[in-house]
Amino acid sequence: MTRLLRASLLLVLLAGTAVHAKTPVARGTGGAAATISEQATQSAITILDQGGNAIDAAVAAAATLGVTDPFSCGIGGGGFMVVYLAKDQRVITIDHREMAPAATTPTFFIEDGKEMDFDTAVASGLSIGVPGTVRGWDEALRRYGTMSLGQVLAPAIKVADEGFTVDANFSNLVERNERKFTRFPATASLYLRNGKAIPAGTRLRNPDLARxxxxxxxxGADAFYEGPLxxxxxxxxxxxxxxxxVSVRGSRMTLADLANYEARLRLPVHSTYRGYDLYGMSLPSSGGVTVFEALNLLEGYDLASLPRTQVEHLYLEASRLAFADRDAYLADPEFVDAPVAGLLSKDYAAQRRSLIDASRAASGPVTAGDPYPFQQDPSQPLRPSPRALQAESAHTTHLTVSDKHGNVVAYTFTIEDWGGSGMVVPSYGFLLNxxxxxxxxxxxxxxxxxPGKRPRSSMAPTIALKDGKPSFSIGSPGGSTIITTVLQTIVNYVDLGMPMDQAIDxxxxxxxxxxxxxxEPGFADSAQAKALAHLGQRWSDQAEEIGAANALVFNADGTVTAVSEGHRHGVGSAQVQQPAQHEIR
Incomplete structure (x- = not known):
């Protein structure tokens, strides 16, 4: 073998290593994907390599996450997909959020005149909404994909059949759910061994889910909504x-509830920020509206010229105000006429901004504003009364994919709590939300x-355009902390000038x-925390990891950078179809 041939083969092997080795950052050309799972990211790249587009690859990654990240997502849940279609130069969104059964009542979670205990409600049939994920995948593929559902499910079927090695993060998540999972034999047989979490290093197969x-x-998708399944x-x-x-409450879901479920194509929520056009998910997700309202508040400050402490103080106060409005007004648009135009008005932001003290944090919760004068609707609905933030589980997943044609997908989907309701459908291998x-x-x-209502969400898959072309995408899991994660990451990237991997980390x-x-753990004692404390900011006593974001950045030289978490949730996975030469190690 000649020296030149040996060198060429070495480059090929090294390039292959760069493509398949788990890394949270990858840069190159062609398509790109970032998820929290190595297998899911690889599934997306596999579909792209087979000629599929970003929509095909996103569904493939999502299906694989249902195997490798089953406590956050899967076909027993629902989500929101934001898609940039390069050929049409437009953004579309697909709402496949779970829906309340027809038998639902406004007092569904009230017992003896009191709110049901939250954990009791979670691990019950009452908590389970009609799943929308499969219908959403089918809608996305039929309208905008190039492959069949069968083709894009193939990589996930292989992972479910052959199994994957459980890591410490996966085992820890099972351990946190041991009490919930032991209640349900189908769940315990899959994820527990003698009543305890499967240990790291275990090869976990899920033949039921493969079937x-x-x-x-x-x-096809109808097999999920009709028939034996x-x-x-x-x-x-x-x-x-x-x-x-063990006894838990059941619900009153019917076959008609499943058969009648529909995904919704909705107009994206749109706003601008410092030269970017931002597109996000509209109601029933509150994510896009709340992130964009907060950015409107921040746009009145020259953040790039301010010290980081001052920027973060203003970010926190803007988030506080936006959340007051979010909690008061936002819900399923098919049931509530929410004042979205008013909330996203730049003039309304100017009015609300006057409540921010640049030198001192608010002493506690603030009241909602009045966006109605900034609507074109002259009606004056009843104003809401303040109330505490409703509990919202922080366990979801986000993925993002692009292809060589310029299509981009930002997709957040969930089963809500870690492990959802805790119930695996016997013989079918997936958890219900x-x-x-x-x-x-x-x-x-x-x-x-x-009845038929979709609960308000905080999911905030976001695509940013600049000069009419994709600039970056961003999204995260984390319940209501999704909103602050996406907001803070945009501020870090746009205003503080951090590279996207640093903005996420x-x-x-x-x-x-x-x-x-x-x-998060370790922050309270940092110099950063102490500087903010001088401005009156106060910290929770219980520090926990927040979010597990994924992003794409479309660079001026035509390359794309895929970015996942560098340390959270066991470290994420980013890949590109053709790695940049300097990425090869």
Missing amino acids: TYRLLARD ARAIIDTVNQPPTAPG NELTDFDFTPPHPNIPE APRLSQRNGEVTDI
Whole structure:
């Protein structure tokens, strides 16, 4: 073998290593993908390499996440997909959020005149909304994809059949859910061993889920909403199969609830920020509206000229004000006429901005503003009364994919709590959501349970354009901290000038109109925290990891940089089809 041939083969091997080695940052050309799972990111790249587009690849990645990240997402849940279509130069969104069954009432979670205990509600049939994920995937592929559902499910079927090695993060998540999972034999047999979490290093297969995916590949999305699988879902929801001596509440979901479920194509919510056109998910997700309202508040400051402490103080106060409005007004648009135009008005932002003290944090929760004068609607609805932020589980997943044609997908989907309701559908291998606990339990409120209603979400998949072309995408899991994660990352990237990987890895602060700000472990004793404390900012006593973001950046030289978490959630995975030469190690 000649020296030149040996060198060429070495370059090929090294390039292959760069493509397949797990890394949170990758730069190159062609398509790109970033998820929290190495297998999911690889599934997306596999579909792109087979000629699929970004929509095909996003569904492939999502299906694989249902195997490798089942406690955050899967076909038992729902989500929101934001898509930039390069050929049409427009952004579309697909709402496949879970829906309340027809038997739902506004007092669904009220017992003896009191709100049901939140954890009790979660691990019950009452919490389970009609799943929308499969219908959403089908809608996306039929309208905008180039491959069939069967083709894009193939990589996930392989992972479910062959299994994957459980890491410490996966095992820890199971351990946190041992009590919930032991209630349901189908869940315990999959994720527990002798009542304890499967240890790191275990090879985990899910042949039941592989069979379910094969059923969908063969018979299409209707096989989820009609027939034996639909009956199995209904039986699980209404008469939860529990361990001996365990009893949990069932619900009243019907086969008609499943058969009647529809995904919704909605107009994206749009705003501008410092030369960017931002597109996000509209209601029933509150994410886009709340992030963009906060950015409108911040746009009145020259943040790039300010010290980081001052920028972060203003970010926290803007988030506080935006959350006050979010909690008061936003809900499913098919049930509530929310004042979105007023909330996103630049003039309204100027009025609300006057409430921010640049030298001192607010002493506690602030009241909602009055966006109605900034609407074109002259009606004057009843103003809401202040109330505490409703509990919202922080466990979801986000992925983002692009292709060589310039299409971009930002996709956030979920089953809500870690492990959702805790119920695996017997013989089908997937967990069911607890999404109905995203409703406010006590009426009156825009976000109370009602038949056919979709609970308000915080998911905020976002695509930014500059000069009419994609500039970056961003999104994250994290319940209501999704909003602050996306907001803070945009501020870090646009205003503080951080590269996207640093913008994502920076310590996260989440102020959601509360007495204190949620923080991550190790932050409270940092110089950064002490400087903010001098401005009156106060920290939660319980520090927890916030979010697991993924992003794409479209560079001026035509390359794309895929970015995932550098340290959270066990480190994320980013890949490009053709790595840049200097990326090869």
